[in-house]
Amino acid sequence: MKGSRLQAAKSLWLEAYNRFLFWRMFLIPITIEDMRKEDIDEILEIERTSFPSPWTREAFLAELKERDSSCFLVAKSEGRVVGYAGFWITFDEAHITNLAVHPEYRKKKIGERLIRFLLKLAVSKGAERATLEVRPSNSPAQNLYKKFGFEVGGIQKGYYSDTGEDALIMRNNNLTPSLTEERG
Ligand SMILES: CC(C)(COP(=O)(O)OP(=O)(O)OC[C@H]1O[C@@H](n2cnc3c(N)ncnc32)[C@H](O)[C@@H]1OP(=O)(O)O)[C@@H](O)C(=O)NCCC(=O)NCCS
DSSP: OHHHHHHHHHHHHHHHHHHHHHHHHHOOOOEEEEOOGGGHHHHHHHHHHHOSSOOOHHHHHHHHHOTTTEEEEEEEETTEEEEEEEEEEETTEEEEEEEEEOGGGTTSSHHHHHHHHHHHHHHHTTOOEEEEEEOTTOHHHHHHHHHTTOEEEEEETTOOTTTOOOEEEEEESOHHHHHHSOOO
């Protein structure tokens, strides 16, 4: 009995390690940095191709002015902005305000690396919980958030004024374990 449990633990560990080696071979190298004013032109290009109601330049500039409560990160590959994500923090709760990856760079774990970095940063600033809104039709984003322990906790009726769509409110009420567990 003990032997078979040990065997099962060993194979789980091996599977996780192989997955890690596999992804390390194919992941494109990125750096994750604080957003700067100079990044906004490239961010706006991604924003326009990613959302029906893109944020404006002024909205991003306003985030830069609110450094106490707002954090905005960019992922760069060879100096080019390939993704970004931001959150506001109030007491022990982080609210994810934005996340997008350049269409040509999607499905390369950039969104996942950004969210992991962002949530770790939020925890280092005192966040224990996180929330966000997502369109019910946006299953790529929902799947990504679920990998980080987010669950649907409610619905905000007619939240998206462009389409009249409701928003799903997703929550993670205990951030730390979701950042340390190995997720497939
Ligand atoms: C959502 C988004 C940020 C994901 O970024 P990404 O870099 O392509 O995602 P990753 O490669 O890191 O994928 C991580 C996980 O997300 C989920 N996911 C990503 N793309 C997906 C897709 N097309 N279909 C289903 N699930 C998907 C999967 O769970 C994936 O894990 P897996 O590879 O083990 O299956 C990207 O699709 C995007 O920019 N979309 C437009 C903007 C947007 O919707 N932002 C979210 C607003 S709430």
